[in-house]
Amino acid sequence: xxxxxxxxxxxxxxxxxxxxxxAGNPGKFTLQGxxxxxxxxxxxxxxxxxxxxxxxxxxxxxxxxxxxxxxxxKALITHWHHDHVKGIPDLLKICPNAKVYKHxxxxxxxxxxxxxxxxxxxxxxxxxxxxxxxxxxxVFIFEEENAIFTGDNVLGHGTAVxxxxxxxxxxxxxxxxxxxxxxxxxHGAVIENATARIVEYIRHRQQREDEVMRVLRSGKLDEGVxxxxxxxxxxxxxxxxxxxxxxxxxxxxxxHLPASHGVLQVLMKLEAEGKVQxxxxxxxxxxxxxxxxx
Ligand SMILES: [Zn+2]
Numbered sequence: 001x002x003x004x005x006x007x008x009x010x011x012x013x014x015x016x017x018x019x020x021x022x023a024g025n026p027g028k029f030t031l032q033g034x035x036x037x038x039x040x041x042x043x044x045x046x047x048x049x050x051x052x053x054x055x056x057x058x059x060x061x062x063x064x065x066x067x068x069x070x071x072x073x074k075a076l077i078t079h080w081h082h083d084h085v086k087g088i089p090d091l092l093k094i095c096p097n098a099k100v101y102k103h104x105x106x107x108x109x110x111x112x113x114x115x116x117x118x119x120x121x122x123x124x125x126x127x128x129x130x131x132x133x134x135x136x137x138x139v140f141i142f143e144e145e146n147a148i149f150t151g152d153n154v155l156g157h158g159t160a161v162x163x164x165x166x167x168x169x170x171x172x173x174x175x176x177x178x179x180x181x182x183x184x185x186x187h188g189a190v191i192e193n194a195t196a197r198i199v200e201y202i203r204h205r206q207q208r209e210d211e212v213m214r215v216l217r218s219g220k221l222d223e224g225v226x227x228x229x230x231x232x233x234x235x236x237x238x239x240x241x242x243x244x245x246x247x248x249x250x251x252x253x254x255x256h257l258p259a260s261h262g263v264l265q266v267l268m269k270l271e272a273e274g275k276v277q278x279x280x281x282x283x284x285x286x287x288x289x290x291x292x293x294x
Contacts, residue, residue, distance in 0.1 A: 023051025042121030050087030058090035078151030132168025156188020237284035
């Protein structure tokens with residue numbers, strides 16, 4: 001997947017008030033690397049995220065700041081993952097007066113509350129608590145551009161991972177229809193229509209959920225016309241990895257294990273809704289005999 005990504009320049013001015021600086025950590029999960037954003041127009045700027053401590057990032061940040069004749073007043077951290085926070089010490093070497101903000105802050109950081117506003121010349125950012133990828137995850141509405149900094153909830157390419165599917169879906173719904181403009185993701189290229197992409201993400205999750213239900217019910221992805229007639233390969237209960245082998249049959253086997261974490265999340269959400277049940281001992285899942293069966 002990583003080979004098909006469009007290359008991004010290390011530093012790129014994306015609008016009159018946004019410069020993206022790559023963190024220098026490209027990879028399977030970080031795509032072209034973590035995006036950090038310098039925001040505003042005056043001598044005092046906001047920064048979103050700090051990368052993961054690679055040496056190229058402070059060098060780039062320093063040269064952008066001297067070119068812009070600006071400093072970082074406040075750094076807003078989207079979430080605790082190391083590829084977003086490990087550059088904080090580097091930032092503080094360059095901008096010793098910068099204040100670091102994060103929801104559920106670590107020592108030495110300030111809290112970000114849901115709805116909190118951060119303002120510098122040319123930019124007003126409104127924070128939204130949007131858990132699911134992590135519990136502390138925040139996104140930021142950029143009012144002047146009617147845009148949104150999406151963190152790792154919505155990426156420039158592909159889909160995002162999450163640790164709590166129900167919370168993640170609620171967060172996507174909270175982010176939906178907030179802006180008519182761009183999305184600036186935590187990884188990957190700028191998203192021209194953020195709301196359209198968020199709607200696509202919600203639809204994609206619904207589709208995966210439908211597929212899990214379909215395989216649990218009929219043993220296969222395509223139900224065919226004889227919906228009620230069990231197919232020969234029908235199993236009544238399934239482990240997540242067995243489901244993955246059917247649902248992701250066209251995906252390389254090396255991706256099956258990571259995919260099974262997502263399927264387990266789907267199963268846990270469906271269980272909470274009373275649609276599926278699982279046997280503790282065998283770890284197998286089946287359609288709920290008590291709940292609604294659609
Ligand atoms: Zn990330």
